[in-house]
């Protein structure tokens with residue numbers, strides 16, 4: 001068995017575990033899923049907000065890491081909506097934290113049967129962002145959140161290139 005096969009197998013087993021075995025935390029806009037607490041803490045450490053975005057955290061009641069990470073994500077999402085001037089009703093995004101880009105590639109392969117070298121991607125069908133915690137940066141998560149907002153805003157899906165352009169626009173302007 002080669003190592004990518006083993007990796008896919010382990011991921012599938014993890015996904016088959018009952019939901020409560022995965023950690024999960026919910027916020028206004030986000031359901032965040034993670035394999036273990038360490039991954040959640042790493043993600044929180046990598047997710048460094050710009051000064052302007054941090055300002056919006058001031059009024060939030062942050063006690064735990066879970067509070068902090070979901071507050072950050074909600075702030076990023078609200079800013080992304082402003083950047084795009086799109087405010088979809090009932091916006092909700094599932095975000096699945098994976099340890100590394102190899103896990104993201106394995107997840108992608110298990111779902112689509114294709115190889116890809118993404119550090120993150122948004123699944124239109126599942127309305128879910130998969131992201132490598134190792135590679136998490138504000139701009140990376142902003143890009144995928146851009147995809148999610150565009151996806152949930154339009155009733156008719158825009159062409160792929162336009163979708164991508166709007167995600168890039170979100171990424172570029174998230175810290176403005």
Ligand SMILES: [Zn+2]
Nearest residue numbers: 143147164167
């Ligand atoms: Zn994209």
